[in-house]
Amino acid sequence: MAESEVTPVDGVAVEINGVEVIAHKGELLIDAAERTGTYIPRFCYHERMKPVGMCRMCLVEVDTGRGPALQPSCMIECTPGMKADTESAVTKKAQDGILEFLLANHPLDCPVCDKGGECPLQDQTMAYGPGESRFVEEKRHKEKPIPISDLVLLDRERCILCDRCTRFAKEVAGDPLIHFIHRGNNTEVNTFPDEPFASYFSGNTVQICPVGALTASTYRFKARPWDLETTESTCQTCSVGCRISIDSSRDQVQRFAGVDIDPVNWGWLCDKGRFSSQVVTSDARLSEPLVRDGSGLVAAKWSDALGRFASALDNASSAQSIGVIGGSRLTNEDAYAWSKLFKGVLATDNVDAQLGDGLPAHVVLGLPSATIDEVCAPGGTVLLLGPDVKEELPVLFLRLRHAVVEDRVTIVEVSPRSSGITSLAAASVHPRPGETADVVAALVGSSVMDREIAGVSAEELEQARGALSASTGPITVVLGRASLAESASITVAAASAILNARPDTTFLSALRRSNVRGALDMGLAPGLLPGRVTLEDGAEWYSEVWPATPSTTGLDTEGILRAAADGRIDVLVLLGADPLSDFPDADLAERGLTGARTVLAVDTALNSSSRRADVVLAAAGFAEKTGTTTNIEGRVSTLSHRVTPPGTSRADWMLAAEVSSRLGTDLGFENFADVLSEISAVAPAYLALDQAIAEGSPDGILLPLDVVVIIDEDDDDIVIVDETVTVSEDGAEVDVTADVVTEETDGDDVEGLIEIISDDSDVAGGLPPFVQFTPIAAIVSPPVDSYGFRLVASRKLYDQGTLVQSAPSLAPLAPGSTVSLNPWEFDRLGVASGGRAIVRTAKASVNVTVQSDPGVPRGVAAMVVNQADGRVSDLVSADELVAEVRIETAP
């Protein structure tokens, strides 16, 4: 929202209720009034959408020099000298009249309406309404409620036709699947027959509906607003980090709603995030630890389970024989605690939070970073080099869509197939899988394209290159994995090429898993320690605060699984990970899980991998513990404890501390604050985080903070002076802060190194430097097999993952496994759309339904990851650069 301070210089002076206020240039009267403390009632106006003046509730008496007249305050901009009276007799009479009209057909079934108690129509009728109606006529009757999608129901009698949901669908989501139908008194909101409002964002319409017309199937008749307890938190369904409110009643999570913060989600949520509220209360949740005995996994006492967990680790033959996979489900504090246990106590570096489906940590943490706001800055140019953001990071898609539609942002897409954003892109090229980096290198280059590269014609390349080189400033890149059948090294090579040609480029990593960024920041990756430092640079620093540090760089998930398959892993720990479903190469995951001597799991619910574990510790999940999380931008925001965890399950950091104490080392954590303050004092990129959180930061905290760090060389104490002090690197100004230092350190004479940690400063000396991106050279792609197809394995929002499948309302939305082919391929293969085909690689084949999709280039077979009935991960080999498949008709 706009800041409340506006200088008269660039502002417009208007008079609202006799008081002069300064409005922004071009600010709507309704906004200026609200910002300065005068609320004007409204139904149709929503600050994140364009005004329509539909409901007339915001009529106020406005005098622009021609005498006072009623005008809708959501439709007029403030002009100098404008006088508005929101409380005059004329205004009051208008408000009375509008409400009387709006209620003429409204059923007034508030006692049985879910909205009752938090309903703008109810509240504003109480505050501004007439109290009585003169209408005696029969009200309109319609069938109700009618489902307009799998998740949303519509009650047309309650609807006041404010146009909010339909405007949202068209303007914000770009899915105009609901519309006003008919005319005049018969107008209603509806979908086209048999074409439901199947938008990934449909739940937002429920939230912004100012009456009870739109209700979510997950929340109908579940609670009353006055019974709800609400806490703000951060959505953990993907890593965009949308701010949400958690509503609970009777210690049960009832629903999530979007909270409007400027830098991230603007109040919107995707349906997966919104309706994942059902996951918290899922029957599948673990309420007690499990251990394996002769008959399988059985409930156990915590002391037994923790004892077996610890002794398995204790009995591992060496640090290298322990492997840890997963961690993106965790809070930062949980991740730090496990990191300290595995890296700082057990000294193993075989730790990886990603499951071969992300990018190497040095890429995520080391590339020059861009925030979502920077990517979406008006007039900018964005290179999309990654997954379909609509499927994987839906709210980022909304932000990008707004940037293109409203803010003249140019998007150039490089992806193996068309995606949800293709129609918005200025140019969209689809290189043959395996050769993406070659195309990217050509696009950022300066030579005119005169030949085709990787199946992309010279004209298409030139169009995309032109769009990129037309950018006057630096471009931003959204970087991720478009296809799990294509090696991550291709993405890294592409990033290297971009940085080489345009060194001022900044990157936003499009990783999907909830707190994967936080897990990497906390060192849950091989060769990394907490706070975005490498093992090499940080070993000395951490040797002061941790009992031990790993001696050599460890293995990533692929390496751990390979080592396990070869019998070199004694203990495989799964921190909320399900490699059998999520690792791109299912065969390797299977061999790894079988080969590991002992498998230990820590999770909120059992998954296909943890069912095979010897010990499963029951962890508290989302909404059940306090913590912090870090989103794709590196923005830390808080997670809140709203409900009691099921049974005796507990937060991961407690489990780590328990296991550690059984191994004879005290991690030093007795409560959540201990972990946070240790992170804030130790992890270089997270220094002073606890202070910033204590000061309150509704928008989250973008790390690293500008902090002044003083390291007293005598006893290695770190004193963090003040995260708000901005100091340049020139000597004189450091003196100024030294005064502050003296105060903070109780008059001690501070002898030591003074450092300024910030994005651009050169950190030297005691504090280890942040991890840097290591560019790689171009990759030679394998020759094309003209009889085969290059496989693309991408994600859909809804899949067979534990999260979606634990939410009854979302589980049926997973589309199922298909292979999408360009319609031109059908004749040559003899397959038909809707028929079955066998997709075959050297190691396996799957039988799936064929889909015709002109968005898939010729020579490409596009499949969806982790769907029922035919797993694409059976086809992929982790050691191949790109997967080549043959397709034949199923007998």
Place this chain on the structure above:
Amino acid sequence: MARLSNDNVELAREIIGNYPRPKSALIPLLHLAQEQDGHLTDEAMAHIGELVGVSSAEVLGTASFYEMFKMETVGRYMVNICTNISCQLRGGEELLAHAEKTLGIRPGQTTSDGLFTLEDVECIAACTEAPCLQVNYRYEHRISNEGFDQLVDDLRAGRRSDIPSHGVLAEVRQHIPEDRRAGVVTPEDKAAPVWIAAAGEGVK
């Protein structure tokens, strides 16, 4: 009887070409679909949405705004009898009652042979010729009960070749030559109208 026929798709593309933006061709295409099927089928509306690049819901939203687009099957002849003030004074209501009896249906219904749909309408702007009615929006003036029966007989016997079946707007379709089309220049690409520049000079 579903999506637009191949011939009509051809025609649709020509119509779309007449406008700066495909979306502007929505209403003419709805008429085309109604001409093809006698009413608007869901499939045709969805097809039109694909052709002009809007969602089916938006097509339905526009189509359902207009009374003359019919979403349900109607008779080959849509008989609209005016009961507004002038016609009412000159026997419009009696004419409607007579029509109901003759056709055996109430307003809004269709005869079982699928030939006639009866509607009572508000003023159709022929007050000097009251009572009047329209068959497929073609006027019949100063019509008496006998005249109505005669009209129905003629229509049944196929003697009124001047009245095409419901949905046909005109029997001759206008074709705009390629070089006379407005559709080639989008409004954004066009120079500002001269009066804007003139007004600017005037301010000086």
